[in-house]
Amino acid sequence: MKTAIIIFPGSNCDxxxxxxxxxxxxxxxxxxxxxxxxxxxxxxxxxxxxFSYGDYLRAGALATLSPIITELKKTDRKILGICNGFQxxxxxxxxxxxxxxxxxxxxxxxxxxxxTWPVHHQRRIPIAHAEGNYYHPNPAxxxxxxxxxxxxxxYENNPNGSTMxxxxxxxxxxxxxxxxxxxxxxxxxxxxxxxxxxEDFYA
Amino acid sequence: xLANNEIELINKRLERQPNTTELHVFDAMWSxxxxxxxxxxxxxxxxxxxxxxxVISGPGENAGVIDIGGGDKIVFKIESHNHPSYIEPYQGxxxxxxxxxxxIFTMGARPIANLNxxxxxxxxxxxxxxxxxxxxxxxxxxxxxxxxxxKCHFFECYRENPLVNAMTVGYTNKEIFTSIPNKKGIVxxxxxxxxxxxxxxxxxxxxxxxxxxxxxxxxxxxxxxxEKLLLEASLELFETGTVIAAQDMGAAGILSSTSxxxxxxxxxxxxxxxxxxxxxxGMEPWEILLSESQERMLFVLNSEKTGExxxxxxxxxxxxxxxxxxxxxxxxxxxxxxxxxxxxxLEALDAPELQRPTVKVKREDINIPVVTDFDMNWVWExxxxxxxxxxxxxxxxxxxxxxxxxxxxxxxxxxxxxxPFCYYNPRSGIRNIIYDCYYKxxxxxxxxxxxxxCLNFGNPENPSVMHDFKEVCIGMSETCEELLFxxxxxxxxxxxxxxxxxIMPTPVIGGVGLIQDYENSDxxxxx
Numbered sequence: 001m002k003t004a005i006i007i008f009p010g011s012n013c014d015x016x017x018x019x020x021x022x023x024x025x026x027x028x029x030x031x032x033x034x035x036x037x038x039x040x041x042x043x044x045x046x047x048x049x050x051f052s053y054g055d056y057l058r059a060g061a062l063a064t065l066s067p068i069i070t071e072l073k074k075t076d077r078k079i080l081g082i083c084n085g086f087q088x089x090x091x092x093x094x095x096x097x098x099x100x101x102x103x104x105x106x107x108x109x110x111x112x113x114x115x116t117w118p119v120h121h122q123r124r125i126p127i128a129h130a131e132g133n134y135y136h137p138n139p140a141x142x143x144x145x146x147x148x149x150x151x152x153x154x155y156e157n158n159p160n161g162s163t164m165x166x167x168x169x170x171x172x173x174x175x176x177x178x179x180x181x182x183x184x185x186x187x188x189x190x191x192x193x194x195x196x197x198x199e200d201f202y203a
Numbered sequence: 204x205l206a207n208n209e210i211e212l213i214n215k216r217l218e219r220q221p222n223t224t225e226l227h228v229f230d231a232m233w234s235x236x237x238x239x240x241x242x243x244x245x246x247x248x249x250x251x252x253x254x255x256x257x258v259i260s261g262p263g264e265n266a267g268v269i270d271i272g273g274g275d276k277i278v279f280k281i282e283s284h285n286h287p288s289y290i291e292p293y294q295g296x297x298x299x300x301x302x303x304x305x306x307i308f309t310m311g312a313r314p315i316a317n318l319n320x321x322x323x324x325x326x327x328x329x330x331x332x333x334x335x336x337x338x339x340x341x342x343x344x345x346x347x348x349x350x351x352x353x354k355c356h357f358f359e360c361y362r363e364n365p366l367v368n369a370m371t372v373g374y375t376n377k378e379i380f381t382s383i384p385n386k387k388g389i390v391x392x393x394x395x396x397x398x399x400x401x402x403x404x405x406x407x408x409x410x411x412x413x414x415x416x417x418x419x420x421x422x423x424x425x426x427x428x429x430e431k432l433l434l435e436a437s438l439e440l441f442e443t444g445t446v447i448a449a450q451d452m453g454a455a456g457i458l459s460s461t462s463x464x465x466x467x468x469x470x471x472x473x474x475x476x477x478x479x480x481x482x483x484x485g486m487e488p489w490e491i492l493l494s495e496s497q498e499r500m501l502f503v504l505n506s507e508k509t510g511e512x513x514x515x516x517x518x519x520x521x522x523x524x525x526x527x528x529x530x531x532x533x534x535x536x537x538x539x540x541x542x543x544x545x546x547x548x549l550e551a552l553d554a555p556e557l558q559r560p561t562v563k564v565k566r567e568d569i570n571i572p573v574v575t576d577f578d579m580n581w582v583w584e585x586x587x588x589x590x591x592x593x594x595x596x597x598x599x600x601x602x603x604x605x606x607x608x609x610x611x612x613x614x615x616x617x618x619x620x621x622x623p624f625c626y627y628n629p630r631s632g633i634r635n636i637i638y639d640c641y642y643k644x645x646x647x648x649x650x651x652x653x654x655x656x657c658l659n660f661g662n663p664e665n666p667s668v669m670h671d672f673k674e675v676c677i678g679m680s681e682t683c684e685e686l687l688f689x690x691x692x693x694x695x696x697x698x699x700x701x702x703x704x705x706i707m708p709t710p711v712i713g714g715v716g717l718i719q720d721y722e723n724s725d726x727x728x729x730x
Binding site for chain 1: 337340341344345346347426427428429431432518519520583584585586587588589590591592593594595606608609721722
């Protein structure tokens with residue numbers, strides 16, 4: 001599997017994403033600068049975490065004006081957005097819903113248990129975000145259309161006030177999620193569940 | 204403000220009266236914050252390693268550099284941002300983190316970890332605690348450097364003098380760059396535009412606070428996104444081989460960065476400040492020179508390969524302008540277009556060293572409070588401690604451990620302070636802190652490499668404060684030499700006094716150690 005990482009000014013999880021994808025695919029990912037107007041020929045495009053354009057205005061909003069987003073809207077290859085990447089995909093209209101400021105009004109960084117949808121498997125993946133409070137007016141419809149990919153395990157574990165504890169959304173070839181799988185694969189990480197996220201996406 | 208005898212000395216050195224701009228220049232450069240005039244004499248006596256050891260660069264540079272073998276180098280420093288953090292906690296703390304990270308990447312190293320040591324009045328001091336923690340978190344998280352260690356201490360004397368000490372550790376396996384030019388070149392200004400924020404910041408940090416006085420305009424405003432761009436662009440620029448010297452713009456902004464680079468290299472400098480991109484209209488020459496607007500850097504570059512340099516800054520959308528050159532005159536010359544507004548010999552800018560009087564006083568007994576109503580997880584979870592994916596041990600454990608990218612090596616790091624001990628006996632207090640730091644690093648099988656210090660004290664014009672300072676310096680020197688644990692960088696913060704009430708002597712030590720193989724090392728995993 002060949003991959004490419006789309007880098008915006010302010011992306012800051014690109015280096016660990018590169019190591020993570022290399023560890024899984026054994027092929028060095030291609031780095032693509034946001035000002036490019038053509039996508040490389042690979043199987044999956046990844047939008048890493050960070051603070052594109054400093055998250056000024058709204059997280060992910062300014063990044064959607066980059067030329068590369070127009071190209072992403074046309075492709076039928078897989079697109080994975082993590083954290084800020086998820087925020088960009090929502091802002092660009094590639095995924096339904098929106099991400100608001102955490103209900104705690106604080107940045108939250110900690111390992112957390114999440115479950116897959118529609119069949120429930122548990123995964124332990126770290127979160128680190130200030131705007132991860134997922135909102136959708138009609139979560140029942142999302143479940144019915146099988147667009148919910150991940151939610152926090154158990155309602156009490158919802159750290160940020162997300163609708164139904166949703167933390168990952170899937171729409172055909174596009175997956176966006178707040179937790180960071182690239183921080184869950186080395187021996188010293190909180191778990192090695194990161195690769196399972198890639199397997200979930202391909203299953 | 205300059206004292207009368209200092210003004211006399213300036214007149215004597217210049218053999219004339221300085222003009223307004225020049226007077227502002229002296230005022231800033233001779234402030235305690237920029238000149239270290241009260242502390243220089245004692246700092247010179249610190250143990251900084253021996254010839255042929257692992258220290259590549261010691262105190263005096265932007266940060267200390269230590270060789271950890273195989274071409275790998277660790278760059279680190281701790282710095283205070285106490286005064287701004289009391290006036291405006293959020294911006295004060297945020298720009299403190301920004302400043303120390305710039306010190307690290309100015310030397311060509313990528314920051315891999317942030318640490319901090321915070322001292323507050325009490326746990327109910329919400330304005331300062333909330334602001335400081337959020338300021339540190341927002342800045343570090345946005346730039347993408349993990350904050351892996353944070354310590355909070357509470358004691359009444361810090362209520363109006365909170366201490367915010369931030370430390371950054373960087374890593375590189377490439378060339379180290381310094382602020383000392385070894386040949387002449389063009390002087391280039393890069394980064395954010397210059398505004399009126401932070402004017403007089405260095406002078407503000409060199410005076411006691413008087414209650415009710417509004418000092419807010421002297422605090423800088425941070426923009427972590429700009430810092431991230433500056434970080435990436437600078438590291439790309441170092442790769443081109445055009446950089447002769449680099450210096451970040453900290454206290455006394457353009458003034459201190461340009462004059463220091465020239466002075467250290469033994470050159471003169473000639474700059475035209477009308478070329479500097481400004482955020483506001485009608486700024487006076489001295490305001491431009493003294494502005495402490497954040498996220499700005501100074502480079503001395505070879506005049507060749509300008510096309511390559513330009514394309515890097517265009518890629519990152521950064522302002523970049525050549526403002527002058529290094530010269531052979533040994534003069535600090537500032538122009539506004541053709542008009543010379545400041546022309547003084549660089550040696551005249553070197554502040555006179557002071558040996559302030561010291562007096563030992565008997566200490567009254569104090570009650571040391573036991574704090575149980577503060578949840579450190581509330582602090583730690585606001586910091587992104589995992590970004591870059593190399594954190595082996597984060598803030599929940601002590602020391603923190605961060606892996607060197609793509610290697611089996613890891614760096615153990617911690618900050619330590621124990622003010623009450625230093626209050627009773629400064630010399631054995633600092634000895635205790637350094638030993639504690641050394642053993643903490645050893646406890647995770649790390650080889651202790653060196654320390655950086657942040658010396659927070661009250662008013663140095665008070666002989667009993669100066670006595671504490673002297674004792675701490677002597678104690679630190681003795682202990683470090685015993686342990687072969689060199690001081691490679693540091694910072695002094697005097698005048699932590701408001702309305703006559705000062706802090707206890709509060710030296711903070713940041714220690715760094717090397718773990719050769721993190722996979723076969725004993726560390727207490729706590730996740």
